[in-house]
Amino acid sequence: MGLKAELREKTGSGASTRDRNEGRLPAVIYGHGAEPQNVTLDSLEVGLLIRDQGENAVFDVDVNGKKQQVLLKGIQRSAIKRQLLSVDLQTITAGEKITVNIPVVLEDGPSRTLGTVEQHLSEVEVKTTPNNIPSEFVLDTSSLEIGDNLTVADLTIPADIEVVTDPTYTVASVAAPQAEEEEETTAGDEVSEPEVIGEADEEE
Known part of the structure; x- marks a missing residue:
């Protein structure tokens, strides 16, 4: 075009x-x-x-x-x-290597029952030729368990594309769901009034 x-x-x-x-x-x-x-x-x-x-x-x-x-x-x-x-x-x-940012898309699948997938990196920087720029990188997180993570090194990158982003950077991880904090209330608790000092009744 x-x-x-x-x-x-x-x-x-x-x-x-x-x-x-x-x-x-x-x-x-x-x-x-x-x-x-x-x-x-x-x-x-x-x-x-x-x-x-x-x-x-x-x-x-x-x-x-x-x-x-x-x-x-x-x-x-x-x-x-x-x-x-x-x-x-x-x-x-033509043939010149250029630096571009490629989006990372996570695919988790319908089978997840535990944990929440968190994405820490939405794109990675790569070097490649103009006719070889991928539209996105897809990362499968469906096998991850709570506490697991995937890094840039886990991405499937074609051999003719050079990754510039640090390969140790975390792309996605699975965290335990945050439990809702419930307020503990005890029925019948009474708030005691503060003791007033120095106002004792004088005896005549």
């Missing part, structure tokens, strides 16, 4: 807002020592690209007739509506 970009004549927050109101998404193209280019892309096309190829999408971008292959390196969204605000595009070449 290829996208056509238009060079931006003006930058800044005001210009970016105008671009988005017109259906254009601000973007920066950089890499290989070249001067960064400020451009805009069709917002709808970028949204469809992310939906279909994920947040590590590799695609061609056309700027004034010059095509170059880029990696979707950064995505900025609004905090509440998650609207696309801007994207960063890194230029790449």
Whole structure:
């Protein structure tokens, strides 16, 4: 999939807002020592690209007739509506190894009866070529018992992908369910009044 970009004549927050109101998404193209280019892309096309190829999408971008292959390196969204605000595009070449973050998905299965699976790491950093970027890594936690854990080293990684994240980092573990604390109350307990000192009745 290829996208056509238009060079931006003006930058800044005001210009970016105008671009988005017109259906254009601000973007920066950089890499290989070249001067960064400020451009805009069709917002709808970028949204469809992310939906279909994920947040590590590799695609061609056309700027004034010059095509170059880029990696979707950064995505900025609004905090509440998650609207696309801007994207960063890194230029790449065929066969070049690039660093990307790959999501980790846990599969626990329906058989778990004890413990709660906790995910400590949601993605791992890897080095690979643009045509070899996996969409996700799946980790099976169904055989884990309470107190067990799985690390980055337990992920199934293809031989041609280099893992950058420390292999000893914990990805998932199983913890015992937290028992609800019950307040102990004793029926009939009376609150004793404090003793007043120094106010004894005087005898006449």
